[in-house]
Every structure is written in structure tokens, then in C-alpha cells.
Amino acid sequence: MDRETPRSGATLHDVAREAGVSLATASRAINGSTRKVNDEYRRRVLDAAARLDYSPNLSAQAVARGATMTVALLVADIADPYFSGIAAGVVREADHEGLIVTMAATGRDAARELELVRTLRGQRPRVMILAGSRHTADREPALADELAAFEANGGRVAFVGGHDLPFRTVLVENADGADALARTLAGIGYRRFAAIAGDTGLTTSDDRLAGFGAGLAASGLALDPGRIVRSDFTRDGGYDGMRQLISAGLDDIDLVFAVNDVMAVGALSALREAGFEPGRDVAVAGFDDIPTVRDVTPTLTTVRIPLDEVGRRALRRALDGDAPDAAGAVPTEVVLRASTPPIIGH
Amino acid sequence: MDRETPRSGATLHDVAREAGVSLATASRAINGSTRKVNDEYRRRVLDAAARLDYSPNLSAQAVARGATMTVALLVADIADPYFSGIAAGVVREADHEGLIVTMAATGRDAARELELVRTLRGQRPRVMILAGSRHTADREPALADELAAFEANGGRVAFVGGHDLPFRTVLVENADGADALARTLAGIGYRRFAAIAGDTGLTTSDDRLAGFGAGLAASGLALDPGRIVRSDFTRDGGYDGMRQLISAGLDDIDLVFAVNDVMAVGALSALREAGFEPGRDVAVAGFDDIPTVRDVTPTLTTVRIPLDEVGRRALRRALDGDAPDAAGAVPTEVVLRASTPPIIGH
DNA sequence: GGTATCTTGGATAACGTTTTCCATCCCACC
DNA sequence: GGTGGGATGGAAAACGTTATCCAAGATACC
Numbered sequence: 001m002d003r004e005t006p007r008s009g010a011t012l013h014d015v016a017r018e019a020g021v022s023l024a025t026a027s028r029a030i031n032g033s034t035r036k037v038n039d040e041y042r043r044r045v046l047d048a049a050a051r052l053d054y055s056p057n058l059s060a061q062a063v064a065r066g067a068t069m070t071v072a073l074l075v076a077d078i079a080d081p082y083f084s085g086i087a088a089g090v091v092r093e094a095d096h097e098g099l100i101v102t103m104a105a106t107g108r109d110a111a112r113e114l115e116l117v118r119t120l121r122g123q124r125p126r127v128m129i130l131a132g133s134r135h136t137a138d139r140e141p142a143l144a145d146e147l148a149a150f151e152a153n154g155g156r157v158a159f160v161g162g163h164d165l166p167f168r169t170v171l172v173e174n175a176d177g178a179d180a181l182a183r184t185l186a187g188i189g190y191r192r193f194a195a196i197a198g199d200t201g202l203t204t205s206d207d208r209l210a211g212f213g214a215g216l217a218a219s220g221l222a223l224d225p226g227r228i229v230r231s232d233f234t235r236d237g238g239y240d241g242m243r244q245l246i247s248a249g250l251d252d253i254d255l256v257f258a259v260n261d262v263m264a265v266g267a268l269s270a271l272r273e274a275g276f277e278p279g280r281d282v283a284v285a286g287f288d289d290i291p292t293v294r295d296v297t298p299t300l301t302t303v304r305i306p307l308d309e310v311g312r313r314a315l316r317r318a319l320d321g322d323a324p325d326a327a328g329a330v331p332t333e334v335v336l337r338a339s340t341p342p343i344i345g346h
Numbered sequence: 347m348d349r350e351t352p353r354s355g356a357t358l359h360d361v362a363r364e365a366g367v368s369l370a371t372a373s374r375a376i377n378g379s380t381r382k383v384n385d386e387y388r389r390r391v392l393d394a395a396a397r398l399d400y401s402p403n404l405s406a407q408a409v410a411r412g413a414t415m416t417v418a419l420l421v422a423d424i425a426d427p428y429f430s431g432i433a434a435g436v437v438r439e440a441d442h443e444g445l446i447v448t449m450a451a452t453g454r455d456a457a458r459e460l461e462l463v464r465t466l467r468g469q470r471p472r473v474m475i476l477a478g479s480r481h482t483a484d485r486e487p488a489l490a491d492e493l494a495a496f497e498a499n500g501g502r503v504a505f506v507g508g509h510d511l512p513f514r515t516v517l518v519e520n521a522d523g524a525d526a527l528a529r530t531l532a533g534i535g536y537r538r539f540a541a542i543a544g545d546t547g548l549t550t551s552d553d554r555l556a557g558f559g560a561g562l563a564a565s566g567l568a569l570d571p572g573r574i575v576r577s578d579f580t581r582d583g584g585y586d587g588m589r590q591l592i593s594a595g596l597d598d599i600d601l602v603f604a605v606n607d608v609m610a611v612g613a614l615s616a617l618r619e620a621g622f623e624p625g626r627d628v629a630v631a632g633f634d635d636i637p638t639v640r641d642v643t644p645t646l647t648t649v650r651i652p653l654d655e656v657g658r659r660a661l662r663r664a665l666d667g668d669a670p671d672a673a674g675a676v677p678t679e680v681v682l683r684a685s686t687p688p689i690i691g692h
Numbered sequence: 693g694g695t696a697t698c699t700t701g702g703a704t705a706a707c708g709t710t711t712t713c714c715a716t717c718c719c720a721c722c
Numbered sequence: 723g724g725t726g727g728g729a730t731g732g733a734a735a736a737c738g739t740t741a742t743c744c745a746a747g748a749t750a751c752c
């Protein structure tokens with residue numbers, strides 16, 4: 001069976017020879033080209049392909065066709081449920097389109113991100129999706145240039161979440177969602193707030209914080225800037241943030257708003273470890289509605305983002321021509337749970 | 347600036363022309379080939395490349411070199427923290443090696459998985475990592491054939507977790523870990539057990555269950571087969587499983603062992619919803635040590651698997667020649683937390 | 693029955709790289 | 723100062739596809 005080179009799989013050439021047809025015919029038979037090919041020939045080709053265990057070389061196809069079937073996805077951290085939720089959506093939509101997803105993690109490092117974009121661009125993906133949260137002030141001309149070059153050569157870029165770069169974006173109602181959350185909380189009796197946020201300049205964090213402030217303002221309340229602690233955009237960041245709040249004294253705080261769920265969950269644990277009962281002693285709310293928040297105690301009030309949908313939309317948005325304003329921002333929804341019980345006597 | 351074809355990026359040809367050198371020289375200057383190239387020329391080439399915003403076409407390189415820089419990763423569900431943890435490890439190690447990861451989700455469907463393997467094989471990845479949990483009885487000759495063909499052509503396959511296919515594997519101490527867990531729990535006073543498991547035939551589930559049984563047996567205890575409920579290998583599966591146990595009556599059950607953490611977390615929520623206090627009324631233990639379990643209440647006793655390490659090892663194992671037995675199984679560690687308090691009066 | 697018109701298979705030229713080979717050039721050595 | 727040999731640049735042949743032509747056979751039309 002291994003008469004000549006068992007090495008390095010059968011090529012289309014081999015299939016054509018085996019089937020006794022020309023290379024062109026074999027190619028036409030195997031991918032459904034526009035050209036019609038005789039049923040007998042097609043059968044012979046397909047048989048030969050099966051017999052030789054032929055697998056078309058995607059790289060070769062890519063260079064011949066001048067187009068790949070891949071989409072590149074950049075996230076900050078794959079293990080973070082926010083990003084893995086989005087990634088799942090991207091992958092789902094991608095393979096609905098017959099596209100292959102290549103994934104990379106920036107670790108929230110702008111330099112690394114730029115480097116990855118450069119590398120990934122070499123892949124000539126159809127689409128490049130950037131889902132890390134961005135710094136506004138970033139002023140990243142290098143990144144913008146790289147992406148612009150990518151688009152100039154026929155690629156599509158899609159961002160998830162706000163940024164000030166001139167590319168397609170799937171907007172999430174961060175400000176509006178946080179605004180609605182604040183109003184709702186005010187509506188059920190909360191008055192004295194603190195917040196755990198990411199670094200200033202991180203658009204997601206800023207938008208949510210601003211929205212929350214606006215929502216409070218609309219209810220005649222305010223978020224004291226002195227009550228905003230800054231820390232990492234991670235579970236441990238939330239934990240640390242809450243510890244700061246605790247050591248500064250929780251006495252005149254009803255509710256702590258963490259700008260995302262992983263932080264909120266960390267905050268919950270910090271509270272409990274310090275002997276507080278979250279929800280009773282102090283309320284906590286988050287943002288994202290990652291799966292975990294249904295299973296913590298108390299279950300967490302949050303603003304739901306359909307993560308999977310965000311991922312799918314990002315791909316769609318990049319793929320579908322220049323749909324001008326494409327359905328607007330992804331709507332969010334306030335989900336009240338046990339971590340923010342209505343305040344009695346309100 | 348856009349004199350001729352601004353379309354479809356600069357090619358190495360263009361760079362060579364711009365630099366006034368031959369194609370060969372340009373190629374040698376840009377990738378660090380063995381051949382030496384005059385510093386002056388190299389500089390000119392590099393300058394030209396920068397000026398033209400040249401990005402090497404990875405597909406073309408792949409076909410010319412006969413090898414790609416990609417690794418393909420198949421998981422059951424990207425949003426599941428178990429898999430995203432492993433994926434993060436794979437990606438980390440991959441980009442340490444300058445490799446690009448393409449990711450696909452099987453949704454735990456064998457047919458889909460086979461299809462994905464076929465497609466991904468076309469990519470000619472250096473490595474293919476399969477991390478879904480497998481059915482033993484699967485008898486999946488088609489999958490085995492496809493993977494064998496892939497290896498015959500120079501690819502490497504690595505599985506994560508047990509299976510009965512003849513490929514490299516990163517083994518996790520599923521049985522031993524569960525055994526140790528059972529002994530530990532017996533040691534702190536638990537006597538009457540129930541379990542929530544996945545379908546029979548799912549190796550991960552089977553191994554853990556068997557190990558748990560063995561550990562109990564070693565302590566003179568037993569897991570009544572009638573107390574094993576079967577359900578999906580997901581959070582909701584755990585939730586449903588626990589509901590079944592609850593409706594069958596929890597009276598003579600001290601502790602429920604869920605074969606993985608997401609199920610355990612679901613089980614916790616089911617308990618709480620039914621008015622039980624997990625840890626006090628009935629203890630719960632899981633397996634995996636996903637990040638979430640530190641943040642649920644009570645914190646969950648589990649068997650720790652270094653997920654990231656598993657992912658990294660899978661890639662290493664595939665890459666590093668035929669390291670025969672390669673460091674054995676990934677060690678696990680029992681982590682006792684609040685969901686299994688020592689039983690008083692023991 | 694002769695000429696247009698469709699079909700459809702086959703050569704062959706791309707596609708953007710890398711990698712042989714050659715061809716020079718330069719240096720040294722005796 | 724001629725010859726051997728180590729550098730190093732260039733032309734051209736791969737790599738595995740697809741797509742553009744051509745040619746030849748079949749069909750149809752008057």
C-alpha cells in the first residue's frame with residue numbers, strides 16, 4: 001500500500017491521476033465550481049479522493065483563490081467568561097458560514113495586541129474581531145494604521161465595545177444599561193452608592209460608570225467620586241476593590257456597583273470573608289450577566305448582555321457589506337436578583 | 347500615493363522591486379534564512395517592506411514551505427470554564443512557540459466533531475488537540491481513521507483526557523483524584539453518599555465515579571448505584587440531577603459528589619432553591635476547581651486540575667517528538683472547602 | 693449539410709512564497 | 723598572477739490549488 005511516498009498526503013494531482021482525469025476536472029469535481037462536470041467523471045474523482053484519503057490543502061486554496069476562510073479573534077483573556085461567551089458566539093456564527101476561527105489573547109497589553117494584529121494579518125483573514133476593552137486615551141496610531149492597512153486590502157475589522165477608532169463596531173448599551181440599572185436601584189430604595197471600576201480611560205468601565213452616575217442623577221441622587229475605587233478588570237480586581245471599600249468603612253454605603261460581573265463576584269467574596277452578608281448588609285450589582293451570577297449567593301443583580309449574540313453580531317457586522325448603522329447597539333436588560341433586595345420602608 | 351493598485355496589499359515582489367533587489371534576496375532578508383545577506387541590502391529590503399506596509403502571506407508561506415504554524419483545538423463548548431481554561435493554556439503555550447491557534451466547538455456531537463476534524467485537517471495544522479470528553483464505547487472508526495491519516499502526513503494529535511484511541515494523550519488523574527477525594531471525605535466523617543454523573547460511557551465521568559467508589563471502598567464505605575443520577579455534563583445537568591435527588595429524598599444522604607464543578611455549582615443552586623443550605627443540610631463536592639468555585643457559597647470542595655497547565659502540556663506533548671511516557675498524568679489535588687465541613691462527633 | 697452555439701475536458705498560467713541551483717565576485721594562497 | 727574556494731545575489735523551479743483559455747464534440751437551426 002505504501003508503494004512510493006506515504007509521506008505528506010495525497011494531492012489533487014494524485015486524485016486526478018488516480019481518477020484518470022485532468023487536474024482541472026478534479027478541482028471542479030471536488031469543489032462545487034460553476035462549471036458542470038460529467039457525472040461519471042465526478043463520481044470517479046470523488047471515489048479516487050475517498051480512496052486516497054484526499055484532504056484539500058486550505059493554504060493552497062487560499063493562495064490560488066486570493067481569499068481565505070478564516071476569521072481572527074482577539075480577546076483580552078480567553079478564560080474570562082465575558083470573552084469566552086463572546087468567543088462562543090463568534091465561533092458559532094463562523095462555522096455557520098463555513099469559516100474557521102483563529103483565536104489569540106492580548107492579556108490586556110496594547111503592545112502585545114499590536115503584535116498579534118500584525119501576525120494575524122499575515123493570515124489574510126476575511127475578518128478580524130477585536131474584543132478587548134480599549135483605552136480611550138490610547139491614541140494608538142500604530143494599531144489604527146495596521147488595521148487600516150488590513151481593510152485597505154479587503155479585510156474587515158469589527159470591534160466589540162466602544163473605542164475611538166474608525167472601524168465597524170458592535171456597540172453594547174453600556175451607558176444606557178448602567179443608567180437603567182441605577183434608576184431601578186434608586187426606585188427600589190437605594191440611596192448611598194459606591195462603585196468598583198477599572199482604570200480611567202478604559203471605555204467599557206468609563207461608560208458604565210458614567211451611565212450609572214447619570215441614572216442616579218436622574219433620580220436626584222449622586223455617586224460620590226470619592227466612593228469610586230479603581231482596580232483590575234478581573235475577579236481579583238473586584239475582590240481587592242471591595243477590600244478597599246471595606247477598610248474605608250461601609251457604614252454609609254447601601255450598594256456597591258461593580259462595573260462587571262467578574263469583579264462583582266470577587267467583591268461578593270471579599271464581603272463575605274470580611275463577615276458581611278452581601279445583599280443584607282450591603283447590596284452589590286454587576287454588569288454582563290455571566291453564567292456564574294445565577295449560582296453565587298445571593299444571586300447577583302446585573303445588566304444582562306447577550307454575550308453569544310454579541311459575538312455573532314460582531315461577525316455578521318463585519319461580513320455584511322457596509323450595513324450603515326446595522327441595528328444599533330445590542331440591547332441590555334436589567335436583571336434584579338437577590339443581591340439587591342428592595343429596601344424596606346422605602 | 348495610490349498610483350496603480352491600492353488593492354490587495356504589497357507582495358514580496360513589490361518589496362523586492364522597491365528595494366531594487368531580487369525576489370530571493372527579499373525573501374532571505376525578511377525571514378531569517380540560513381543564507382547571509384548583505385547588510386546594506388537587508389536594510390533596503392526592510393525599509394521597503396516597512397514603506398509598503400508589507401505583511402507576509404502566511405498561506406503562501408505554508409504552501410511553499412510545506413508546513414504551517416497553526417495548531418487546531420477542538421473543545422466541546424468554548425463557554426464552559428473547563429474548556430476555556432484549557433484553551434487559555436493551549437493559546438499561551440502556542441504563542442510562546444509562535445504558533446497560531448484555530449478553535450472549534452463540537453457541541454459534544456460526535457458527527458460534528460468528525461466533520462470538524464476533516465475540515466481542520468485541510469488547514470494542515472502542525473498539531474490537532476481534541477479536548478472534548480469522549481465516549482468509551484464510541485467505537486468511532488471514522489474519527490480514528492481521519493486522525494491516523496492526519497498523523498501519517500506528519501501531523502500530531504493530542505487528546506486531553508482518557509479515550510481508547512491510539513494517540514498521544516494528556517492524562518488527568520481522574521480516578522486517583524476522585525479516590526483521594528472520597529478517602530478525604532470519609533476521613534472527615536462522611537458516610538452516606540450520592541453522585542451526579544454524566545452518561546455512562548463518558549470516560550471522564552466514568553473514571554471519576556469509579557475512583558470515587560474505589561476510595562469509598564478503601565474506607566469500608568460504598569456508593570449505592572441507586573444513588574447515582576445521570577444527566578448532562580453541564581451546569582443545568584447538575585441542577586437537574588440535584589432536583590432528582592431532592593425529589594427522591596435527601597434524608598439519608600450526607601454528601602453529593604458531582605463529577606465536575608459546573609454540575610456541582612448547578613447542584614448547589616438547586617439545593618438552595620429547594621430550601622436546603624448546602625454544606626449544612628447536605629454537603630457537595632465537585633471536580634476541576636474552576637475559578638467560580640471560590641465564589642459560590644459555600645465555597646466548593648473539589649479536586650483541583652491545573653487547567654492552564656493541561657492545555658500547555660497538550661501542546662507540548664504533541665510538539666515534543668515522541669517523548670514516550672512524558673511525565674505521566676497531570677496530578678490533581680483535593681481542595682477542601684466550606685461545602686464539606688467536617689462532620690461533628692465523628 | 694454547413695455553420696453557429698453550447699457544453700465540457702484539458703493545458704497552462706496564475707497566486708505569493710521558499711529554495712534549489714548557477715553565476716559572480718572577492719579574497720587568498722603559492 | 724593564475725587558480726581554488728567561500729560568500730552572496732539572482733533566475734527559476736517548486737508548492738498545491740484555482741481559473742483562464744482553447745479545443746473538440748454535440749446540438750440546433752435554416
